[in-house]
Amino acid sequence: MTVQEALRWASSFLEERKLEPPVAEWLIRHYLQVNRTKLFTMLQDPIEPKWIDQLEHDLHEHAKGVPVQHLIGYEEFFGRRFAVNKHVLIPRPETEELVVAVGQLAAKLFRDEQVTVVDVGTGSGAISITLALEHPTFEVNAIDISEEALFVAQKNAKNLEADVHFLKGDLLQPLINQQKKVKLIVSNPPYIPLTDAEQLAVHVRDHEPHLALFGGQDGLDLYRRFMTELPQVIEQTGIIAFEVGINQARIVEAMLAKAFPYATTEIRNDISGKERMVFAYGDMSKDEG
Numbered sequence: 619m620t621v622q623e624a625l626r627w628a629s630s631f632l633e634e635r636k637l638e639p640p641v642a643e644w645l646i647r648h649y650l651q652v653n654r655t656k657l658f659t660m661l662q663d664p665i666e667p668k669w670i671d672q673l674e675h676d677l678h679e680h681a682k683g684v685p686v687q688h689l690i691g692y693e694e695f696f697g698r699r700f701a702v703n704k705h706v707l708i709p710r711p712e713t714e715e716l717v718v719a720v721g722q723l724a725a726k727l728f729r730d731e732q733v734t735v736v737d738v739g740t741g742s743g744a745i746s747i748t749l750a751l752e753h754p755t756f757e758v759n760a761i762d763i764s765e766e767a768l769f770v771a772q773k774n775a776k777n778l779e780a781d782v783h784f785l786k787g788d789l790l791q792p793l794i795n796q797q798k799k800v801k802l803i804v805s806n807p808p809y810i811p812l813t814d815a816e817q818l819a820v821h822v823r824d825h826e827p828h829l830a831l832f833g834g835q836d837g838l839d840l841y842r843r844f845m846t847e848l849p850q851v852i853e854q855t856g857i858i859a860f861e862v863g864i865n866q867a868r869i870v871e872a873m874l875a876k877a878f879p880y881a882t883t884e885i886r887n888d889i890s891g892k893e894r895m896v897f898a899y900g901d902m903s904k905d906e907g
């Protein structure tokens with residue numbers, strides 16, 4: 619069988635099961651360790667039988683709901699490869715937009731100053747590692763409650779040569795215990811309402827960690843808990859940046875406006891026009907009145 623025949627066969631396997639045909643190319647490129655351009659030069663080459671067996675196995679696993687990222691072991695985020703497994707959320711493109719927005723806001727507010735940062739619920743380390751690599755003035759901490767997730771994040775930081783200080787704990791408690799304050803708090807917490815569990819795609823519901831997905835009945839549990847902890851950790855001048863789920867932005871913005879009455883709050887849309895990011899920044903003093 620040639621590479622092209624394998625691609626065609628795999629694509630029609632996927633199409634027949636209403637799965638995404640590009641997965642075929644993704645898998646084959648992974649086996650052959652080539653980029654797209656190189657693959658196009660190899661279409662008439664024979665493909666080794668072991669890769670056909672692997673392809674057949676992986677396609678059947680994918681058809682049962684296993685995400686392709688779990689089959690190949692990584693996802694790309696901000697142009698870098700992050701190892702993923704069943705213990706971490708597969709980083710999503712919306713979160714890349716959050717990372718860009720956070721960088722822009724920090725540049726406006728802090729210019730060349732050193733910026734202490736914490737990423738809460740770091741998962742694969744996608745946010746914390748990217749911020750550390752993209753912004754040399756950032757001193758990045760990352761917290762997760764899951765030991766298994768931290769193991770993956772630490773491995774990614776090592777592979778990508780990022781300097782991130784990882785802490786295990788519940789929300790901001792590790793910093794509260796150390797009485798440590800930071801200028802920038804970023805989080806993509808679990809925010810899916812438990813009431814939506816049944817409607818979730820099988821590859822998400824059955825293969826991604828529930829600790830990373832669900833934020834209580836209405837999805838807002840962690841934001842509510844954040845509001846009592848944030849004032850203890852944020853510096854006088856700071857930035858708080860959240861990713862939120864569909865229809866949550868206005869509610870989370872109102873929570874932040876109440877907790878930080880002197881700060882500017884802002885909602886930003888993602889590339890598809892949905893309100894998916896909420897910020898509070900500037901003067902983070904508490905309302906003493």
Ligand SMILES: C[S@@+](CC[C@H](N)C(=O)[O-])C[C@H]1O[C@@H](n2cnc3c(N)ncnc32)[C@H](O)[C@@H]1O
Pocket residue numbers: 706707708709710713738739740741742743744745761762763764767787788789806807808809829830831
């Ligand atoms: C939606 S995932 C985000 C992962 C990663 N930051 C990303 O954007 O791809 C949420 C993460 O929060 C962690 N988490 C859940 N509850 C937590 C808590 N109470 N304290 C700290 N981390 C928590 C989960 O283990 C998971 O890794």
